[in-house]
Amino acid sequence: MNIDKDSNKIWILFLSISGVLILWFGSYWFIELKFSNYEQKGQIGDMFGAINSLFSGLAFAGLIYAIYLQNKEIKLQKEELNKTREIAEAQEKALRSQAESQNLSVFQSSFTQMLEIHFRLMDxxxxxxxxxxxxxxxxxxxxxxxxxxxxxxxxxxxxxxxxxxxxxxxxxxxxxxxxxxxxxxxxxxxxxxxxxxxxxxxxxxxxxxxxxxxxxxxxxxxxxxxxxxxxxxxxx
Incomplete structure (x- = not known):
């Protein structure tokens, strides 16, 4: 099962890289074939440069959002850990109280039995x-x-x-x-x-x-x- 998941991840990565390369080379050949004038190519290049800046900004915004989500997830994990710890402490307290109650019950039983032995000895x-x-x-x-x-x-x-x-x-x-x-x-x-x-x-x-x-x-x-x-x- 784990091997299949790793294999799927590798294929997704490979397809993503292949898609980027195909898109890049395809755009290059399209511009070369469609526009023979270097002035037009320069304008298109400037447009792609602006798009690159836009995508860089979007990537940076995505990075900030990912960090925000990660911090939020960490906070949720901490809250869950705190709740888990509180539950564990409550369970420990309950078990300790139960053990003390059982110990007291055993002691009282032993105490009563030893008093009974005292009276039997008297007999x-x-x-x-x-x-x-x-x-x-x-x-x-x-x-x-x-x-x-x-x-x-x-x-x-x-x-x-x-x-x-x-x-x-x-x-x-x-x-x-x-x-x-x-x-x-x-x-x-x-x-x-x-x-x-x-x-x-x-x-x-x-x-x-x-x-x-x-x-x-x-x-x-x-x-x-x-x-x-x-x-x-x-x-x-």
């Missing part, structure tokens, strides 16, 4: 006499009433290892919040406050007392983020 602490939350709270109350000097020793000796590891799950929930909103302290506080609202009183009390223990040194920074949302608990 696993049940025994024959108490529900999981009752038994866990009893252990927490007993630990929190221990002398501060014996606090760490008591919890390591008397609390179920799963109960001790429960704070690591709480820390994982906080870590999830920090990862989702790395540069947004306001949203971090909102979701940490929601987390605090789901935790039992004595679990929060236990976190305040246990966050400085060596056992929890790896998650101390995360646990301390709970403190601003505790209200009067931070005085214990």
């Amino acid at each position: 696993t602490y049940a025994d024959e006499k108490h529900t999981g939350s009752q038994r866990f709270n009893q252990k927490l109350i007993r630990a929190c009433t221990e002398d501060p000097q014996d606090f760490e020793k008591y919890i390591l000796q008397n609390m179920d290892a799963r109960m001790l590891r429960h704070l690591f799950h709480i820390s994982n929930i906080i870590e999830l919040i920090l990862i989702e909103f790395p540069g947004d302290p306001k949203k971090q506080r909102i979701y940490i406050s929601r987390l605090v609202g789901c935790l039992a009183y004595y679990l929060l009390y236990f976190i305040v007392k246990a966050k400085d223990l060596d056992y929890y040194k790896e998650i101390k920074a995360n646990l301390e983020l709970i403190i601003p949302s505790l209200g009067d608990l931070d005085k214990f």
Whole structure:
């Protein structure tokens, strides 16, 4: 297809040049045969000279018009490019907003699931006499009433290892919040406050007392983020 187009262009150029040459030689022979007097030939030559000037002027005007059309076309292309860029930016913004919405939806789903795991873990602490939350709270109350000097020793000796590891799950929930909103302290506080609202009183009390223990040194920074949302608990 492209070869045919190139071939057509070559033929058009060839025919145009041939037409000009034929017209030029034809005019020459016509003048030679028609007018034998050089004075008449000179007058005809002067007339052709005037026509040449006219055609030169027309060619110059055509050049100016072609430049004008080219500039107009360039402006139209720029406008189209600007519109295309605006459309692309709008699409990018919409996609970004959609991605952020999807990310938030995934985060909220993960946040809810991890809270559900928290309550399921509580259920696993049940025994024959108490529900999981009752038994866990009893252990927490007993630990929190221990002398501060014996606090760490008591919890390591008397609390179920799963109960001790429960704070690591709480820390994982906080870590999830920090990862989702790395540069947004306001949203971090909102979701940490929601987390605090789901935790039992004595679990929060236990976190305040246990966050400085060596056992929890790896998650101390995360646990301390709970403190601003505790209200009067931070005085214990």
